[in-house]
Amino acid sequence: MTKTALLIVDMVKDFTDPSGLVFYPQNREVLPRIKKVLDKCREHDVLTIFFRHSYRKDKFDQNLVSMRPNCISGTGGDEIDSMLDVDPVKDYVIKKRRYSGFFGTDLDLILRENGIEHLIIVGTKTNCCIRATVTDAYYLTYxxxxxxxxxxxxxxxxxxxxxxxxxxxxxxxxxxxxLFEMLDKGEL
Structure with a gap:
């Protein structure tokens, strides 16, 4: 196993499917490229972690006070898009309720237990969940x-x-x- 992990952030149906509650066409456009990154990372034995933005059905959540309801557990909207295949044996799937994949999850523990130093980050939304996860990763010295x-x-x-x-x-x-060149050269 390399010292690198691929973090796939919130590529769930409410964001990626045209019938999703907070669909953006840009999310659909990046899906095939994310699939290629996923496949390439698997070729290089890179640990894969999927994030599922997921709110509890019929439970209060401060995040939903100022935004449209989305990614509600049990509705299918918080399910990972079927274009991205999850390996139930090797991959991790982490549910989160805040922008950062680190906040309120065991992500840091998983990464440290697996000796991870480098994080490859893909997904949605660059200005919210990507940015917050990147910022926390930086502060944790990844x-x-x-x-x-x-x-x-x-x-x-x-x-x-x-x-x-x-x-x-x-x-x-x-x-x-x-990225593919870096992986092929063993730089990640």
């Missing part, structure tokens, strides 16, 4: 690698602003092709 053509939000200007900030302050930003 080496962050965001794949620019495998993250999205509903506004390309906002997407690029956050990728610029991530590159400047928190980690590295690569295209999927650059």
């Amino acid at each position: 080496k962050v690698h965001v794949v620019s053509d495998c993250v999205a939000t509903n506004d390309e200007v906002v997407n690029q602003v956050h990728l610029t900030d991530i590159r400047k302050y928190f980690g590295q930003v690569h295209t999927s092709e650059e």
